[in-house]
Amino acid sequence: MASKPKTRPKSNLPEPAPTLAMAMSEGDADDDDFQNPSQAISLAQTLVLSSLKNPTSRPLKPSNGTSRKKPRPNPSTGKENRELLPRDPPSKPRVPPKIGSERVNLSTANDEPARVPTREATVSDECGKDGGFKTGIGYYAGSIESRLMGSSLKNGGLDIEAGPEEEDPGEIEPGTQLRELMNLCSEMNEEEISKAVVEDLKNCGDGRVECPLCGIDISDLTEELRHVHTNECLDKEVPIPTDEINPRSLKQAVDTSPVISFLSNLGLSRYEDAFMREEIDWDTLQWLTEEDLLTLGIVPLGPRKKIVHALNDLRKANCNTLNVEMDVSQVRNNGNIGKVLPGNKLITEFFQGPATRNSVCSPRNVPPRVEGANQVSAQKKAITRNKANSGKLKDIPPWCCVPGTPFRVDAFRYLRGDCSHWFLTHFHLDHYQGLTRSFSYGKIYCSEITAQLVNSKIGVSLDRLHVLPLNQKIRIAGTDVTCLDANHCPGSMILLFELPNGKTVLHTGDFRFYPEMVSDPMLRSCRLHTLILDTTYCNPQYDFPKQEAVIQFVIEAIQAEAFNPKTLFLIGSYTIGKERLFLEVARCLRKKVYVGAAKLRLLECLGFPKEDMQWFTVNEMESRIHVVPMWTIASFKRMKHLSNQYYGRYNLIVAFSPTGWTFGKGKKKSPCRRWQQGTIIRYEVPYSEHCSFTELKEFVRLVSPENIIPSVNNDGPASADAMVALLMSDS
């Protein structure tokens, strides 16, 4: 903040070209409406600059012309995730992030549905006068003020354990046990099992011997009679009444012996204790997800993957044997001890989840009555949809995964049952695509604003949505997750994952760098192993100005044209995104902007304070600055159509299309393009909600990752390597 620009920041933006409007003007300057051009410009400068001088605002820097060079030739070599050595190792040793010390355990709160407050409850009346985007339900990334507020919240994280217990039992998919039972059967005969069971329970510590099935004391019986007793228990078809179970052996009533065999076969007996401690029986074993394994303490990747792989095989095997009638005695004798399975039922009837799921694996094997019944779950439907025509699930790209965790990020196009923790960085179609109201794969983690949009626009139940606050450490399935402001669109977040093994993964989602990031303690302190980076503009030609400079340009351009009362101004926007631009225009010009009823409803979801909402109107007569969808402005034909609708009222349209692509390949180096067809003018202004190339480099330098995974324009190792090379280059 030391150097405040005294004059308009030196951006690459040209002066607006108002001459056409002047020539066409039929009226005089309307002082009541807008100032004359020169006054207008100076007012805009004053307003914007005063905003810049505000201690809370970000400093503007002249854009760096040196980086606008031709892109380097594509190196086209190497692997997808390139190993990187930081160019400049941090001058001081990085401090490992504090974990746990300041956390408050809120594990009980975890079961509660996400609270997405109503509008009435969310709008804060205590917002700042200078119109930051602070809201009652979070704070908008673009808000300068919000960042201050955010930084004050950076202490005292929360700890929410999101373990397997939060799984909705209805959506868990146990595999059927048949194949595995057969395998076990072939390895151990009944006698061995019975023997093993008795051996297993001989040592109660106090010399007593208890039946592992019913828990009663069988110390007095001979070894042979103990066998007889346990076999009788095995053969019983009714569950043991609970009042007959010795409380001491409650854990033993959960049969873990097949699980132990399972682990033993994998050479992973050392994890037996963890499974027994958590009472993982055969059913539960097959429902386990990778994050459950992490929760169990199976942190090393090798063993975890072994188990995951074995479980997948198990499920596949089950899939192929679904239509075989179940031999109930096999079930009882081989691992489902104590479970009541009437002999004339199909195993599929006991596992509604897998029956439907497996039917997808092999539809022709599914008994028609299962498929035809109303048991067909939403999950099956989703999987069916998710399958490509070839019948294969689409491969999950690396930027949708968090390495070392089973989490998925913006991966709703790749839905499958092996994950129950899905993160959504923000509410843009290309990130939530695939998410439907019938989503049933576990929890969705997102910001409050995003949760509200997902609920209201897609219809996903609030129970499925888990709101993550900004700048607070939350423990999810053994991994600490911290969300940071992404400065992209309202509700957008950057996700920082701190794994139990000490490694750290940062997923930026879509983001735009802001100077406060440099001092963010989380970003500064973490030792970043993998950076999953928004590489939308990962090319030196994308060297667009700061948002403030573009906002200033738009304000000046509007004021320069505004002396003609028959000029209609259009500002393009996405479903969400670009709000900052038209809100600042309204605030600086002290003119309402027309947004349309649907857009206003959406803006209401974003939790703007009243002070900001007052600048929006749904009465189109009340304003000649209209916010319209981007594609309206993208087409002169559409704008012509619009102009016909306003025939007589407006004789000139000046439209602003805010997009970073103005700097795209093959385009002239002009930072702002001006198009004109008759009485319609379109400015393509470089207002971007993604990082410029310069900012990308700065960010990478800041976090010094060991690996980078580009999340955009990543068509494979060659393109990924090329982007990484550009980011690491010195030019």
Next chain:
DNA sequence: GCGATCAGCT
């Protein structure tokens, strides 16, 4: 008929 997906378009 409805919801979801996909191609085509800007």
Next chain:
DNA sequence: CACAGCTGATCGC
């Protein structure tokens, strides 16, 4: 190119 997302055709339930 395609930011992000609309429209219309098609498919499956």
